[in-house]
Amino acid sequence: MLNNQGALDQVFQALADPARRAMVERLTRGPAAVSELARPLDMTLSAVVQHLAVLETSGLVRSEKVGRVRTCRIEPKTLRNAEQWIAQRRAIWERRLDRLGEYLASQPEDDTSKE
Amino acid sequence: MLNNQGALDQVFQALADPARRAMVERLTRGPAAVSELARPLDMTLSAVVQHLAVLETSGLVRSEKVGRVRTCRIEPKTLRNAEQWIAQRRAIWERRLDRLGEYLASQPEDDTSKE
DNA sequence: CCAATACTTAAGTGAATGCTTAACAATCAG
DNA sequence: CTGATTGTTAAGCATTCACTTAAGTATTGG
Known part of the structure; x- marks a missing residue:
């Protein structure tokens, strides 16, 4: 839980891009290869690999390569950190609004309704 | 609920900066003036005003000026959208992991534990 | 071996970011 | 009125971003 500062920077930064959110969204339905992630996106494979690098260094996604295929999956723990x-x-x-509500309810009616 | 795409871009982008998160954090404890938001931050007032602009166009913060003081407060609805x-x-x-768990549990034991 | 497949990496580019300084505008207090 | 607050706005600048093209490097199927 160290360095939570920069970690959050990276996670929110990663989620700020629609292509990267689309990739995360795809991965919530199960693991996928890089070219699978790329298919719906209107950009080169190269660009997708770079987005993937952002997602991986943020910790949102992890991947491993077997043969010539790199399979990616999400890391729900990181997603949960951001959510929290x-x-x-x-x-x-x-809570603040609740306390404010209690306070107002406990106050006498100060009806200073004249100019 | 239109244009949720670009809206999320802006919210996550806004949250990706530590100074802006600090400002949001301060505002969760109650409304504050611009110079109050600036005080703990190691940058000029001008920079803070620019961060504030990012927070406002993202919808995370709203503010109004009375006299020479601009008072800022958070917009929890926008925060909730990102959270959701x-x-x-x-x-x-x-859910996916649950279904996978059920599937595995329903499978016969395939104990191929020899080399 | 050969060619397709599935990435990978480097270099370049234009636009967006996160600041700064500096000059200005609008209160408010005395 | 006068000076101190409290912000606002514009310009400039270094860095980072989101791509692209281009030139690789493994793997695999036939």
């Missing part, structure tokens, strides 16, 4: 960062902020925000 | 994208991928992945 967001979920925690949202939780803090919502 | 991730949560959905993770859900699909986990």
Whole structure:
């Protein structure tokens, strides 16, 4: 859990690109070869390999090569880290709103409705 | 819910920067002025204003100016959209693993444990 | 062996990012 | 009015990004 700072940078950066999100989306339906990931994308294989490198260094995807085929799969742990960062902020925000609600409810009606 | 594609691009892109995440983090504890957001960050006010612009066009933050002070607050709806994208991928992945588990459990033991 | 398949790597390019400085505008306090 | 706050905006600059083309390197099927 060290260096969570730069790790999140890389994960969110990786998810910021639609091609990379499409690749992640494909991989949630099961492992795939590089050219399978490339097929629906309107770019060269070379570009896809570079996107894959971004996904791998972010930790979102891992892959191994057997023969001439590299098979990729997602790493759900990394996905969960990103999810949790967001979920925690949202939780803090919502607790804050709850406390604010209680406070307002406990206040006497200060009806200063004249100019 | 239109154009969810580019919207997610912007949200994840916004979250990919540590200064911007720090600003979001600060705002989850309540609204703040621009110079309050700037104080802990080691950069000029100008840079902070530019980060704020990124956060606002992504929809993560909204702000209004009264007098000479601009007050910023987070927009939890946008945060939730990003969270849901991730949560959905993770859900699909986990359902997949469940089905795979059931399949393996239903298989006869193929104990080919000799060389 | 030979040619297709499945990547891999390097170099280059134009556009986007993350800053900075500097000059400016609009309050507000005394 | 005058100066200190609080931001805003433009310009410039170095770096990073998202590609492309081009030239490889294994593997594999026949």
